[in-house]
């Protein structure tokens with residue numbers, strides 16, 4: 305008895321420190337997130353950066369791979385730098401953000417049915433599960449976590465955002481000094497849009513089953529190779545995981561947080577004494593909440609993002625895209641096209657308009673001082689935790705728990721705690737798709 309008890313304690317102890325918290329996005333747009341062990345550096349204290357001024361560029365952009373001619377490759381880099389400069393003129397970063405960019409024929413890596421319609425994709429390379437002030441843990445993107453400057457942090461991925469653009473994507477570059485053609489999309493618009501996703505305008509809502517019969521938050525599946533002992537797996541508590549942005553997502557009818565649905569859905573795992581998602585879900589009492597989510601996700605103007613300090617959610621919310629048939633990667637992760645495409649907050653709608661440059665979009669919509677970063681988008685990024693002159697002390701989630709020193713010494717990447725998120729093209733990636741006529745950022749099946 306006594307021995308068992310001690311073993312249990314040590315066991316709990318190790319689990320709570322070693323597991324959880326770090327979620328790695330493999331360097332492939334089709335890969336699913338993996339829950340990995342965080343690697344802790346022991347020399348945390350002397351590495352404290354404090355509020356050192358950033359003398360270097362705030363965004364470090366590396367073009368790792370480019371299969372186009374030198375001029376085009378140069379232009380890709382220039383456009384990324386221009387977008388980064390714009391973002392850095394609005395938000396105040398205290399820690400450098402590294403972006404890896406590849407510009408190449410995506411058909412050399414991805415299957416035809418994907419690469420032919422895929423213009424570009426960007427995603428945060430790593431997420432960290434952090435405790436919010438409402439009791440829920442959510443996945444925070446690395447670029448934002450770095451800005452929090454917590455005293456103890458796991459070892460960060462060298463890149464914060466990974467972007468892959470299709471060199472066969474038919475993009476227009478301002479540098480070419482030609483007028484944009486009716487069938488061309490301004491790469492700058494797309495880059496700005498993708499970088500905002502990379503900074504955390506990102507979530508994981510997905511359809512359940514084909515022709516979805518319900519909508520669910522990102523579920524975690526146990527890796528079929530079974531390395532992980534099932535009951536050890538979820539030291540982070542729940543199997544449906546929210547992203548940072550979901551904290552601010554509300555029902556526009558009555559202001560209820562969408563997180564309440566996630567919480568109800570997570571009771572499935574208690575009831576079924578399981579911590580992995582399974583087919584039993586469809587027959588569970590929790591299923592109706594997922595059906596309600598599908599209704600919300602396909603009813604115009606039913607969901608929105610609530611900025612901090614809002615006095616009236618119906619006036620202040622940034623309305624999310626729920627006016628199209630449910631599409632993972634388009635619905636809910638963008639703002640309402642009809643409401644915003646002709647406003648200064650056009651950037652995060654799910655369609656780009658071909659044949660018009662970003663500059664002309666801005667001019668047509670009132671020549672807003674923030675350019676493509678509209679006022680509502682800025683306000684939401686501030687709400688997420690980014691600093692601006694108007695928002696010098698943004699909200700932060702709870703810092704990382706520092707690991708005990710004797711655990712620190714043995715970082716152990718990818719051994720054991722590996723779970724598999726559902727592998728789904730639409731969910732974990734941001735995709736640009738180019739049908740004739742309309743150009744979407746994100747996949748439409």
Ligand SMILES: *[C@@H]1O[C@H](CO)[C@@H](O)[C@H](O)[C@H]1NC(C)=O
Nearest residue numbers: 370372373374375376377378
């Ligand atoms: C492109 O740049 C590379 C390296 O700078 C150089 O080796 C190559 O000759 C250049 N190609 C052209 C077409 O200028």
Ligand SMILES: *[C@@H]1O[C@H](CO)[C@@H](O)[C@H](O)[C@H]1NC(C)=O
Nearest residue numbers: 364399400401402450462463
């Ligand atoms: C990425 O940014 C960090 C700042 O957090 C910096 O220390 C690191 O060297 C950068 N990595 C690369 C590859 O530039």
Ligand SMILES: *[C@@H]1O[C@H](CO)[C@@H](O)[C@H](O)[C@H]1NC(C)=O
Nearest residue numbers: 555557558559560561596600
């Ligand atoms: C808000 O609306 C939703 C959906 O209509 C409903 O399920 C929920 O009970 C409402 N909440 C409150 C507090 O009225």
Ligand SMILES: *[C@@H]1O[C@H](CO)[C@@H](O)[C@H](O)[C@H]1NC(C)=O
Nearest residue numbers: 582583584585586587588591
């Ligand atoms: C759900 O219930 C239906 C009808 O009772 C049954 O046919 C089906 O096998 C159940 N599915 C699962 C996964 O338990």
Ligand SMILES: *[C@@H]1O[C@H](CO)[C@@H](O)[C@H](O)[C@H]1NC(C)=O
Nearest residue numbers: 559614615616617618619620
């Ligand atoms: C919020 O604004 C709407 C629309 O103007 C108004 O109908 C409603 O009464 C306001 N609610 C509150 C609490 O002020």
Ligand SMILES: *[C@@H]1O[C@H](CO)[C@@H](O)[C@H](O)[C@H]1NC(C)=O
Nearest residue numbers: 666667670671672673674675
């Ligand atoms: C648009 O605004 C910029 C400053 O943000 C200004 O320099 C420019 O002249 C304006 N253009 C027009 C056409 O009003």
Ligand SMILES: *[C@@H]1O[C@H](CO)[C@@H](O)[C@H](O)[C@H]1NC(C)=O
Nearest residue numbers: 314317707708709710711712
């Ligand atoms: C790790 O450190 C804790 C607290 O200092 C101590 O109780 C425990 O015995 C140590 N474990 C090992 C394996 O050294």
Ligand SMILES: [Zn+2]
Nearest residue numbers: 501734745746
């Ligand atoms: Zn998008």
